[in-house]
Amino acid sequence: MKSPRAFIGKRIMIEQRYLAIKNSNRFTSRFRKGGEKATSYLSQSIKISYAASSVSFIIFSTILSEPYFGSAGSLRGLSNLTFLLYVYLMMISIYSSLIFFNTIKTNSLLEPLNPLPIRSGYGVLWSSWFRYTGSASIFVTIPPLILFYSKFGSIAGIAFGIVWAFIITIFGFLAGSTISVFVSSHFNERRRSFSNSIRGILRIFVVIAIFLFFETSVYLPKDIPFIIPSLSGLESYFVFFANIPYLIYGHYFFTSQYLYGILATLLYGFLVYIFYKKVGPLIYNDLNTTSAQLSPGFEKKQFHFPAYGFYRSLIMKEFRTIFRKSQNLILLFIPVFFILPTLISVLFYGDIQSIGFSSVYYSLISVVVVCSSFYSLVMIISEGSGIEVLKSLPIKTGKIIFAKNMVGIVVFMFISIPITVVFLFYSGSPLYLYFIIIFDLISAYIFSSLFNMRRLYRKIPDGSSTVNFYSFGGNIGLAILFAFTIALIMLPVGISMAGTYELFGSYAGHPVVFYSINGSLNFAGLLMAARFVRNTV
């Protein structure tokens, strides 16, 4: 018989997939009853999703490693790429575990385990996540390691690389679960109050501040003492932590680094293990504490009715469900950290005034791509079982999509406007360009997210009583959504480039023309998307 822990781990993953499709016609028409066939179908879908994710990560990483094939590729370039891939691995691990814990908490998946004598429940969650989701992203680090081996014949590099990938994955999981519990405690408080809301938002900012500090330590270690003067002289420890390629490859060239590499790996492995052992049970206990266990109270209440009106109520409902459930809010903010490495490297390492407006624009448009893809998904999966409420009410799909999009627009503006202003300020752009570019980016965001949301909403299986990440194909669905957004956003960019080129014979020296054409196209796209969404049944 399979070990109970392995069984529970698998069951938790199957349950998440099952909840995503349980009432869909597609599933119910194939499986009226559960049993072996249905379980094997769900297991199969998990395996396929895992295989597809692994292959996509390998392809993605191989494409990025391509310049370093052959004799021309430098070790420094390969090291930089490896560094970026490990940061990417960590971000993916954090985000993926956040979604994993969010689904567990939202659907109370641990409640059936409460009466059971399970030791180290957190370990069960870790193995469930790692076996069926998290380990797939480790494949992103494999191609540069193999490339290094094929060039220099160092097998130790592969060994170190894999050990570090494992450590980073556990670290990502620990960080994701800690954030999830940290931000969710706000929602579990019983009463709706202003102070609760403030505390919830402060928690989000604490998480963001930690991320910013971490990213600063990775990219700008010498600036850490400016933030925390007492860390002066210790910045190399942060570099040390982040300088994974050095540890992986350095020993090959410097014998003395070999021992250093092993010790560093052991030390950080040990620290992560201690963190896992100490924090894990606390997190598991928190996940197991259901809101129903909170003690009730009694007091005669005055009724304070909230703001009223069709659109107002619809939009306020979206804001409330997103902003009050900090897990959802954090899912909206975290994606920005995926693009911060690019933005920071352009801002601080590149000579922004000489790299040209197209590079600046591509950096900014990457914010639109990431936000449009993630927000569209998060706004819909945040419905959870509320999708049954929405479907039972006489509201047109188009109106639901517009209301959901409003929240995304607000968060997007909150994030993108400061980034754009900083970028344009550093690049010495004239003031009028600020307005043109901000208008351009917001139009691009709205039109692409409207199309994305419409596409996702229509993909919700008929008869569904809940929606989660797996209702849209999990990681593969997200990758497709990403590709779709890039295609949507790059279409006007391509036309604008061609148009500017056609008019002036080059587009590099005519930013105003380029942005004006692009902005007009994005705005036309917005009007088209709005019309398209309004007519959605």
Next chain:
Amino acid sequence: MSGPIVIRDLYKKYSDNYALNGLNLTIDTGQIYGILGPNGSGKTTLLRILCSLLEMTSGYVRLGEFNPVEDSEKVKSMVGYVPETPALYESLTPLEYFSFVCSVRGIRQDVMERRVRNLVEAFGISDKVDDFIGSLSFGTKQKVAIISAIIHDPDYLILDEGMNGLDPRSAKILKDLLQDFASHGKTVIFSTHILEVAESVCNRISILFNGKIVIEGTMEDMRSEMGQKQSNLEDIFLKLTGDEDLKPVIETLKRTLR
């Protein structure tokens, strides 16, 4: 416009099995109609089709003059639905939730406020209206779901196990409300496993078994059809769903547990 519910040759197929297998039924306005049946007999499927939450495989269904497939929005505006498990936004408070539902349903604010006040007080949850729904007990969530289903004074009220989790006081209030609904020419359909409730509240009852109606009518109709003048609904139910002789099962169970 409210009118009778007419169902003809309704089929709903899942995989190789029919959840509803050629179901025919007419429910007149002003009735409290009970749908009974063992687990998996097709009750929830039928109710979800009536609410326009699920598409049928084939058949003819009308609520008044409206088709739940083609006139989905209209049907939803006329129906109040309480699902088997309350599906609510857990991060809203009951007051915010009622306000959201009423705005979407186009109810005037003053009407909404009056109804909410009366209903939350009647169901004894006025001290919970500012709590997050996620922190409420199952029974309170069920009350929130019931209030949100009746607050727009629907023409058709459909409750799937609507009495689940209710305390005796709230159950009594709900029963009285259902009778009041019916007396105003509205139609109430509810499924339940509590046979005493069905027997005492419903004007007419259907028993579903394997996706088909095995008996339909008033209690008197059913007794005379079964030829058992003294039998109660439990006897009829068990007889028609093949579970009438439970003694051997219970005996075996007792032996197993010993």
